[in-house]
Amino acid sequence: MSAIYIEYKFKVKPLNPGREILIAELGYAGFESFVETEDGVTAYIQKGEWKTDILGDIDLLNNDLFEISHEFSEIEQVNWNAEWEKSFQPIVVESRCSVRAPFHEKPDTEFDIVIEPKMSFGTGHHETTHMMLEHMLDTDLEGKKVLDMGCGTGVLAIFAEMKGAKAVDAIDIDNWCYLNSLENVERNSCSHINVYEGDAGLLKGKEYDVVIANINRNILLNDLPVYIDCLNKGGILLLSGFYEDDIPLIDEACKKYGLEFAEKKEKNFWVAVKYVN
Ligand SMILES: C[S@@+](CC[C@H](N)C(=O)[O-])C[C@H]1O[C@@H](n2cnc3c(N)ncnc32)[C@H](O)[C@@H]1O
Numbered sequence: 001m002s003a004i005y006i007e008y009k010f011k012v013k014p015l016n017p018g019r020e021i022l023i024a025e026l027g028y029a030g031f032e033s034f035v036e037t038e039d040g041v042t043a044y045i046q047k048g049e050w051k052t053d054i055l056g057d058i059d060l061l062n063n064d065l066f067e068i069s070h071e072f073s074e075i076e077q078v079n080w081n082a083e084w085e086k087s088f089q090p091i092v093v094e095s096r097c098s099v100r101a102p103f104h105e106k107p108d109t110e111f112d113i114v115i116e117p118k119m120s121f122g123t124g125h126h127e128t129t130h131m132m133l134e135h136m137l138d139t140d141l142e143g144k145k146v147l148d149m150g151c152g153t154g155v156l157a158i159f160a161e162m163k164g165a166k167a168v169d170a171i172d173i174d175n176w177c178y179l180n181s182l183e184n185v186e187r188n189s190c191s192h193i194n195v196y197e198g199d200a201g202l203l204k205g206k207e208y209d210v211v212i213a214n215i216n217r218n219i220l221l222n223d224l225p226v227y228i229d230c231l232n233k234g235g236i237l238l239l240s241g242f243y244e245d246d247i248p249l250i251d252e253a254c255k256k257y258g259l260e261f262a263e264k265k266e267k268n269f270w271v272a273v274k275y276v277n
Pocket of ligand 1: 149
């Protein structure tokens with residue numbers, strides 16, 4: 001199963017802070033993946049989410065301080081692997097945990113995660129992945145049962161096992177992500193991770209000590225009750241994939257189901273939050 005995407009190539013002047021603002025606004029409009037280029041950004045949206053006036057709400061395009069041009073085309077399947085090879089820099093979190101592709105040199109970090117992204121997502125979400133890894137570094141996962149919802153490349157599930165989780169379920173709705181996570185689990189010699197293709201519908205009767213979900217605001221708001229339903233008392237919920245402005249809605253939903261806010265991280269307009277049950 002391969003999704004059809006619309007690809008937009010933007011040129012942005014001045015690049016900073018124009019590109020970051022543009023990415024944030026495009027994210028609100030429904031674009032789901034971004035690859036930074038020398039003079040701007042290439043953004044992807046699934047054809048089903050696209051409408052002809054999709055750029056109508058992007059305020060930055062009407063801002064005289066920035067010069068932004070774009071061209072767009074329909075593509076059958078994004079070759080995320082080629083995109084990553086072009087743009088992916090290893091992520092190093094607090095000098096302790098690194099995420100790199102096999103073609104990068106092995107770093108000297110306590111945790112070394114090797115990801116061959118193939119065609120699954122994870123490219124434009126470095127900030128959110130990075131912040132989730134930061135939260136996980138600070139969270140005791142030893143002997144815990146963990147859910148990684150929207151696992152993408154499987155990076156967070158793999159890190160959970162490296163940090164001592166005894167059982168990890170990694171779930172993604174996208175077939176490519178499911179297959180890619182399986183490969184990456186093997187590549188990192190993980191043996192406590194089960195990967196599933198699906199969504200919150202798979203969670204009936206499940207119980208976890210830690211639930212991790214880096215997806216997007218609307219899916220999180222929709223599926224939060226199910227995630228929280230499988231979270232043990234005293235358990236931890238880590239959420240990302242949304243912006244600072246979305247926090248009130250997410251916070252309201254979490255508190256409605258009895259969770260207590262614990263911590264927030266922020267990077268380039270993106271946020272990652274931690275709640276305790
Ligand atoms: C932003 S990526 C996160 C990938 C990875 N966890 C990370 O932190 O880098 C979000 C992932 O959620 C998946 N996804 C989208 N909707 C979903 C749903 N309703 N249930 C489960 N996964 C979903 C997408 O296919 C995508 O792989």
